[in-house]
Structure formats: C-alpha cells, structure tokens
Amino acid sequence: MLKKLIVDFQHGDEFGSLITEERIDFSALTSELDQLNQNQLSFVLIPLIEKANAIIEVAKVLSQSYHVVIANPPYMGSSRMSSVLAKFAKKEYPNSKSDLFSMFIERWNNAILPGGYNCMVTMQSWMFLSSFEKMRKNILAKYTISNLMHMENNVMGIAFGTAVTIFRNAAMPDFKGTYHQIKTADVAKQAPVSLPIPGNRFNRTNQANFGKIPGSPIAYWVKKSTYQSYEQNPTLMDVYHPEVGMTTSNNKLFVRKWFEVSMTECNMFDGKENKWFPYAKGGGYRKWFGLENEIVNWAHNGQSIKNYRKYGAQKTAAVRNENDYFKIGITWSAVTSGRFSARLLPANHIFDSGGSSIFPSSEDRIMILGIMNSIIMDENLLIKNPTLNFQPSDIGSLPVISQKDGRAENVVKQNINIARIDWDTFENSWNFELHPLLLHIADDNLSIWYYAMVLTNQCAKNVPIFQLWGVK
Structure with missing residues (x-):
C-alpha cells in the first residue's frame, strides 16, 4: 500500500487534489512507519519516512467524503497539458479529460456524501460543447443541479463566460432547479445590481428536459416548444451528413487568392485539368451566396497535398470526403465573429475544414439552405454552441422542421440571387464586370x-x- 501511495504521489505537485485514494488502511501504514522509527535508522531512511508520513496525511484528506465542497478550480485545456497530466486525465477522468476544471467537477462530485453539495465556479463550456457530452450525461443521471448562475464574458473580470453551479449528490427526478443569467451590463462595482435580474434568462426547470436535445446541453432557458421540435423532427444528421473538408496544413504553399495567379491556370468553371481550383474555406458572416475568394492547388487530383502528408512533411494535412468535391452543396464558416450563416456551394468547388459543407439532394437543397439561415436555426445553435465555433456535429444535431411551401422556397431563391448580384458587384468577385x-x-x-x-x-x-x- 505504501508503494502504491508513493507511485500515486510521484507527480503530486502536478495532479494535486485530482488524486484519489480509496480502501487504504492508513492506521496500519502509520503503525508500520512508527515501528521503523523505533529502530536505529540510517540518514537515508529518516527523510524517506518523513516524506511517507507527509504523503499519508495528504492522502487521508483526499480519501475523505464531505458534506460540502466549494472551489474555483484552475482551467487548462487538454492541448496545453503535459504528457504526464494528459495520460493521467485519460486514465482517471475519461468523461471530463478535455479540461482541468471539468476534471475537478467530476472528482469532487464523487467525493460528496449522499445529499451533499459541490459548488464550483468554472468556465461555461462544459454546459454546451460536445467534448463534455459524456460528463453532462453522467451528471444529469447521477446528480441534481440545484442552482446555476450563468455569467457572460467579463462579468468576473475574465474574457470568457463562467458558471457557478451547485451540484447535489442525490437523484431527484421531480426537482426543478433554479437557473439565471447575468450579463456584463448588469454588473456594477463587480457585483450584480439584483438577483435574479429582470429580463434575463431566469427559469426553474427540471433537468430531465436537457436530455431531450441531442448532446444534453444545459439549455435552461428554452421553451417547451423547442424541446418538442427536437422530439417531433429528425435532425440534420439524420437526413444529410455535414462534413469537414480538406486541411492543407500549409496554406501559404497551397492556397492563393483567385486574382494572384494567371487565369489560364485556374479552373473557375469547367473541367479538372488545371492547377488551381475554387476553394471554400469559410471567411466570416455572409448568407446565401459569396465569399468565393480562395483557390487551392489541386493539380493532378491533389497530388502535391497528398504527398505532403504521405512523405512526412506535415502529418496534419488531410484530404477528407474527397468524393464530395466539386458537388453543389451548402457551406458555412466554422469560425466567425458573427452569428451562423450558410450559403450556396457551387459545383466547381473543393471545400476546406473551415468551410464545412453539406450536400442535400437537388429537391431539398433550397429548403435546407432556408432552414439553415432561419431564425429557428440561429436560436437552436445558441443552445448547442454559444462559442461561435460551428462544427459539423453542432449543425448536424439541429432539428429539420420541414415545410413544403413553395412561397418559402421562392424567397430563398430570391435571396440567393440578390446575394449573388451583390457579391458580383465588387472586384473581389471573379465575375465582376463594372461598378x-x-x-x-x-x-x-x-x-x-x-x-x-x-x-x-x-x-x-x-x-x-x-x-x-x-x-x-
């Protein structure tokens, strides 16, 4: 047992209170060390025994259960963890390994007594992102969220959203938790003016509702009709599969603006014999049509990019979903400073990881584009992902509320045409003719x-x- 403790605490300065110790007879260990102290010891053993006693004292604290835990744990994404910490996280906290703070939530939820409380001040990301989905589902199944105060960026003086959550170690299926939001404008002298704040997202709801939305986001403010829309309609993933495109890993080498190369080497319209091809790679907020600025070196079916990865120049280069290159579809910007926006992907394009795409049938394309640019889609995306980083999994999990309405499709077609004319009005369009x-x-x-x-x-x-x- 002592050997196990020493191994567990080998990186104690890095793992801290994430270390857990169970089923250890500390009295027996202490007794054995005391007996050793009664003998004549070498100067080498004395500091080792002192170190072992110190480890035992810390392990006792970490092995206990508590009625109440209150903490503001540190934040660190998995990409910034050392190899030792990352390995520890994957082994000990597979559901919450994406960030240090989420591991602390899981660790101390497990350490509270039945009926006890764990209050944590953390980042808000665990409430929504897909990387925390297993953790959320585990919390909703085993614990009860008693209260949650959801704070916008800078409310706590830091540049990201935070959440103060009180978890209770009890399954209470009929309990309605209290949730409310604090916006940056509601804070004066580092404190909210009142609680709850009128007009903000105040709600008392049963957490079972969260499981009605794919991914179980902690969407405490949504209406009953929103939950019903998920229960009564297929998701976009059920109908058409959103896809991530190519990653060149060296855009300086493989990507250009269309006006930077000779038009004789560009394939803007037909065929596949030229060197440069239109490349949809996001680009910000724009609906219906446009943002066609980049071209990519796809000579000889992308041989240079494929060799770039194959021969070890850059292992992160990836040619994904190649069978859907040059198809008519719908694309959007994965990262944007604005709200979500989708637009038509013309047939002559390759698409990028930053310009994820979906390929509905010709019969459904207009309808799907209209749905993706609707207010309903926008509001649902705020439930799934408020970080303005729109991954295919976020888009694919949204409901398709389909209505075969010719009037709506005509409006979508008009919007596409207006956006196309507007795009071609200026010199950044390769179809520009005259201001x-x-x-x-x-x-x-x-x-x-x-x-x-x-x-x-x-x-x-x-x-x-x-x-x-x-x-x-």
Missing part, C-alpha cells in the same frame, strides 16, 4: 476613366460617395 455607380455616369471616355479609378479605389476605403464628388 454599379459607373452605370449612371455620362458616356464620356475621360469621365468614365476618371470615375472608374476614383470610385473603385476610394469606395473600398469606405469614403462616403458624396465626398468624392466634392459635396460637404
């Missing part, structure tokens, strides 16, 4: 040349048009 303002200038060669130069360059700098004409 629309030039259409209204008198047919004079000198003035056309002058205004073409001025308007094209100055409008890009957001200079109001009336200033260009000398109007104050």
